[in-house]
Amino acid sequence: MSAPGVALTWLYVPGDRPAVVRKALGSGADVVIVDLEDAVAPERKEYARAATLELLTDPVTAGQTAVRVHVRVHGEDDVKALKELPGLSGIRLPKITHAASVHHVAALAPGVPLYPLLESALAIEHAYSIAGAHHEVRGIALGETDLRADLGVRDDAGLDWSRSRVVVAARAAGLDPPVMSVFPDIRDLSGLRSSCAHGRRLGLLGRAAIHPRQLPVIERAFRPTAQEVEAAEQIMEASMTEAGAQALPDGRFVDAAVVATARRTLTLAGRPA
Template sequence: MLTWLYAPAERPDLVAKALAGPADVVIVDLEDAVAPGNKDLARAEVVALLATPRPRVQVRINDTRTAWGQADLRAVGALAAGTAGIRVPKAESAGQMRDVAAAVPGAELHPLIESALGLERAYEIASADPAVASIGLGEADLRADLGVSDEAGLSWARSRLVVAARAAGLPAPAQSVYTDFRDLEGLAESCRAGRAMGFRGRAAIHPAQLPVIRDAYRPGEEEVAAAREIVAAAGTGAVALPDGRFVDEAIVRQARRVLDDQLAHGEKGI
């Protein structure tokens, strides 16, 4: 999976439109996209939606330390197993993840790290329970918590998350949303930087962002050709290719990852 699209739970028309579109997963949002006065309505819409199994839907609940979050868990607990999982905001402890897992048995959990404390505990959260299937950053809240005002200030946090996911045996994390949905060039540049840092795929707030994300994460023709050449040389020990590139086991693993990315886009591999 490479694309996740947010849709506000209180707008079933937008949720339906998102589900009819090309996003790999639709995140039905009970948290930031829903005004306080509409939380009950949004929760009821999610319950109605999940009456039918929705394997392409994640539900982002409210902070589980709040009354809203607890009400979300009670409402979706018996229905969550038929979805792509529960996105858990404000993740700050392993115990929190185990409590959520107990409340939504059979559902995958996707915690979001949004604070300095959560970031310090990223590996603990990622490895807290077998139900944890991915981790991600909530960068808007993290920026506010850290007092960060530019992209460079989040570089360490992003790398920390990539390392924590890998150490816990989870898939590479997806990037946080790019909030200016009209700036598609900036989105593409940000995605290319994220891919170079070890991220795979990205969440979106507007359907127009989806093809840009896919294109940015698609390996280029030259990259794929180079990866194929490296993999073809595998099994002969450490060697130098005719163009001077040195190939060893680590380089081969990287090349295979490029080809895996290519296959994720539905293209023919080697």
């Protein structure tokens, strides 16, 4: 589990498998995303919605406050059915391309946190307007499988500009850094680790997973190392003893921006800043 209030691990589970969802709630993921969209076959959509309604109405599930539960909806009927559930922490909106779509859902589900997913070139072009569309938008992220197909890119590097675009859009709109999209090969933990490290360098924070075995790798990849925490603590200590820009004994330059970065590092590590 990550530092309080900081979500690094987001686990997708299919909504038509309630037993798997219940198991996911104890997986250690910071957020469990019940998927009513891509993970559910068309003929099982209604069952998935009904099962999710039952699950999130369950007093035991609703009382698991340590685990945030989001639902990735398939359409308007899902939003209307789920909007008042006590165990719901957010609605993930797939394939959003315009701010108007966000306003529409916000009107259907007032007071529910919204997380638009950008999965096309058009969505990337409108990233900032989507991120700032409504005060209930709490985060944006990419849907990289659909985006890769839409753009026709052949490898992971072809998505880097889009990733940077949503990082900038989220920051400009006052949102938390975007979460990385899923890494599809659940056996390739080394590849997952490398991909997470690359995403972290781009400014992404945390990652969605499709299997519990991916969670510890994601957690370690985005949590500050002991060396990073030590360096941040040194910066914070120096900032308290002398005002303004200064140089540490080892030559590192410290100013307000460096202090802000150090504070963020300590927050992620669960340390007082």
